[in-house]
Amino acid sequence: MNRFERWTVTAGGEGAEADVPELLARTWPHLRDAAREVGLSSTWLLHQLEGRHVGLVTVAARPAGAAPEAGTEKAVAGLAASESLGGLLPACVTAIKVFDRTSPILAMWLPESREAGGAPSAHPASPPHPLPTVNRTR
Numbered sequence: 202m203n204r205f206e207r208w209t210v211t212a213g214g215e216g217a218e219a220d221v222p223e224l225l226a227r228t229w230p231h232l233r234d235a236a237r238e239v240g241l242s243s244t245w246l247l248h249q250l251e252g253r254h255v256g257l258v259t260v261a262a263r264p265a266g267a268a269p270e271a272g273t274e275k276a277v278a279g280l281a282a283s284e285s286l287g288g289l290l291p292a293c294v295t296a297i298k299v300f301d302r303t304s305p306i307l308a309m310w311l312p313e314s315r316e317a318g319g320a321p322s323a324h325p326a327s328p329p330h331p332l333p334t335v336n337r338t339r
Contacts, residue, residue, distance in 0.1 A: 202260065202261050202262075202263070202273070202276055202277045202280045202303060202304065202305050202306060203258060203259065203260045203261075203280075203303070203304065203306055204257075204258070204259045204260075204261075204280050204281065204283075204301070204302070204303040205256065205257070205258050205300065205301075205302055205303075206256065206257045206259075206285060206287055206298060206300065206301045207254055207255070207256045207257075207298070207299055207300040207301075208254070208255045208256075208287065208290070208296035208297060208298050208299060209253055209254060209296070209297045209299055210248075210253050210254070210255050210290075210294050210295065210296045210297075211253060211294070211295045221248065221250065221253075221255075221294060222248060222250060224291045224293065224294055225246060225248055225255065225290075225291075227291075228246070228289060228290060228291055229246050231289050232244060232246055232257075232286050232289050235286055235289060236259065236286060239283070240261070241259050241260060241261050242260045242261055242262050243258075243259070243260035244257070244258065244259050244260070244286065245257070245258040255290065255294075255296065257285070257286060257287055259280070259286060260306070261276065261279075261280045263276045264276055273305050277303055277304065277305050280303050281303035285301075
């Protein structure tokens with residue numbers, strides 16, 4: 202399951218929007234540790250300074266031993282009802298939540314596809330995530 206939350210943010214004071222990435226960078230270790238404590242599989246903290254958006258993606262595994270249909274439905278509802286890690290965003294940042302959605306992730310693992318003559322995928326996730334890039338330096 203994953204939960205995607207998005208906020209519109211502003212920081213207090215004149216020109217403070219430039220400080221939002223720095224504030225988020227300092228907040229990240231606390232978010233990461235909190236995600237580990239509650240047993241999340243993955244957590245991403247995203248920001249888009251131009252649009253003043255902050256996003257938080259949290260991913261949880263279906264509980265072991267649960268029946269696929271009932272277990273998934275119950276786990277999605279549990280993740281949706283869980284306390285948001287957004288509460289750990291810096292207090293000096295005004296964050297207005299504009300989106301919060303939780304949904305199951307469907308993954309198919311086809312381990313024999315290469316053995317059957319299939320080609321490896323450059324994008325094993327769907328939808329494809331952009332490949333990492335590094336800014337050029339002089």
